[in-house]
Amino acid sequence: MLTQAAEDYLKSIYKLQEKGGKVSTGILAEYLDVKPASATGMIKKLKSMNLVSHERYQGVTLTDAGKAIALEIIRHHRLLELYLFKALGVPWDGVHEEAEKLEHVISEDVEARMDAFLGYPTADPHGSPIPDKNGVVPKTISIPMTELQNGQSCVVAEVNDNDSALLRHLGSFNLYPGTAFRVIEVAPFEGPFTIDIAGQQAVIGREVAKNIFVSNVQETDIV
Amino acid sequence: MLTQAAEDYLKSIYKLQEKGGKVSTGILAEYLDVKPASATGMIKKLKSMNLVSHERYQGVTLTDAGKAIALEIIRHHRLLELYLFKALGVPWDGVHEEAEKLEHVISEDVEARMDAFLGYPTADPHGSPIPDKNGVVPKTISIPMTELQNGQSCVVAEVNDNDSALLRHLGSFNLYPGTAFRVIEVAPFEGPFTIDIAGQQAVIGREVAKNIFVSNVQETDIV
DNA sequence: TATATAATTTAGGTATACCTAAAATAATTT
DNA sequence: AAATTATTTTAGGTATACCTAAATTATATA
CATH class of the missing domain: 1.10.10.10 (Winged helix-like DNA-binding domain superfamily/Winged helix DNA-binding domain)
Known part of the structure; x- marks a missing residue:
């Protein structure tokens, strides 16, 4: 059995790998809220167990075995x-x-x-x-809400799960996965989105919208 | 927050205290499957947190604060x-x-x-x-099944929970808490119990019976 | 290209919770 | 009462997973 810390590292490496490119020691450390030196240590340990590949200064990658554990967690x-x-x-x-x-x-x-x-x-x-x-x-096929245009309708597919306050905020608008809404207006100069959810209007700021991913995007006639 | 190990020690001290008298370092260590020296170490730590009282060579006692945590766990x-x-x-x-x-x-x-x-x-x-x-x-008011006499009927109140094989065995007779049964015969010389559970006969050995506690004991006419 | 900056690693230290072996203390037997 | 035995404690060691500070390596800037 792996330690809880080791499992958390594998999970984090997987998530960071998904998001973007190279997973550096520093990125990993920041994500896990530990110091880079601690990440170096754990990476060495995981490498000795053949759960990650790692060349000094080159970032970490999960091996098949490491990926399997990450996905299990x-x-x-x-x-x-x-x-x-x-x-x-x-x-x-x-x-x-x-x-x-x-x-x-x-x-x-x-x-x-x-x-x-x-x-x-x-x-x-x-x-x-x-x-x-x-x-x-x-x-899952989805795009960030920030890419939506005036008049488009869609369904919430996914939201970022790591900010409680944000989730409560989205909950207050009923913005759960599966909820449909229509963009009434995107304010110019990277401004907020005014949307219609089941007949109710709501204003969603850009920073909030970045955390929402939508699918089933369709052009709708303005009623 | 306490560590998991500390919580386990408090819980174990509580249970051993319930069962019988003095909780010695050795008894505690055996119960937790650690060495006596390890138990001494943890006792010192718990004492420094005012969760247990302890005088060298005299056994441990939970303080009110320690007991509260034990009961919570x-x-x-x-x-x-x-x-x-x-x-x-x-x-x-x-x-x-x-x-x-x-x-x-x-x-x-x-x-x-x-x-x-x-x-x-x-x-x-x-x-x-x-x-x-x-x-x-x-x-809960209950007596060990071993104290039952011929012809008495009762209800299972509690069984020991620390032996999986025993529990499977009891389950095969439906001997769950709440189940009623009647003693048909107690074999002489500390022998096994023949009982009637919902019309089915079963033979329960003495070692098994020691793990069963019953309530609502009543004399019944032999049908 | 040399130098400054940033990222990473090494070295050495902390705390937890376990261990073994030896010393200290208590309890029992002769 | 002395000696043996059992229990408990101390002393010192292991592994995990974190830390800080210093050294190393890579990258960016002048």
Whole structure:
């Protein structure tokens, strides 16, 4: 069994790898809120276990074995989030923190039972895909809300899950994955978005919109 | 926040204190499967936090603060066991091990939600009392099954929860808390018990019977 | 290209919680 | 009471995972 810290490193490397290019020691350290020297140490340890590849000053990459573990932890995390949300009614801005602790201790058996209870879901409460037991991640096609134009309608596909206050804010507008809305107006000069959600108007600032990803984008006639 | 190890020590001291008299370093170490020297170290640490009282060579006692924490952990554990059993269908011989890990990471919020889901229960799947939020332990009146006489009927109140194989064995006879049975015959010379459970006969050895505690004992006419 | 800046790694230190082996203390037996 | 045995504690060591500070290596600027 890996330590919790090692699991967190693998998970973080995976997420950073997904987001963008090279995962440097510094980026990884910042993401995990530790000092670069600590990241160097853990990278050496993970390398000795053949879970990551690493050349000095060149950044880290997950090996197949490391990626499999990372995906397993992410699966635990996202299934737990959805379970807490659906079965116990934990608000969506609280599930992340809770799952962060549980993901390291839940057994495969309990996970399978939650999976069955939830009907083998493919996305967590924030819209993030849940990898299956074999580490296959369901594909989701979505674009940042910031790319939307006047008059376009769409459905919320996914939102960033790492900011509780933001999630509460989005919740107050009902901006959950699955919710449809239409862009009434994008203010010029990178301004805020005025949108229509089920007949209600809402103004969404650009910084907030950056955290929202949408799908099913369609041109609509202005009513 | 206490470390997981410290919480386990407090919980163990509480349980050993319940069972019998003085909790010595050696007894505690054996119970936790660590060396006596390790127990000495942790006792010193807990004493410095005013969670236990300890005089060299005299055994440990929980302070009020230590007892409160011990009861909180035990509450977590037993609520989790019942939740896993009822909500997720985990077999009763598996819930202990699972709860052992979860009890240290579950939040008060999630615990309160499980408590409500379960209807504020007072006993776990093995019949052990669940302390309430204030640390009050529901009183249970029960006697060891080994004290039963021919012809007496009773209800299973509690069974020892620390042996999976035993629990599976009891489960195969339906000997769960709440199940009623009648003693048909106690074999002489400390022999096994022949009992009647819902019309089915079963033979329960003495070593097994020592792990079963019963209540509502009544004399019955032999039919 | 030389120098300044930034990123990374090494070296050495902290805290937790375990270990073994030896010393100290208590309890039991002769 | 003395000697043996058992228990407990001290002393010193291991592994994990973090830290700071200094040294190294790479990158950017003059």
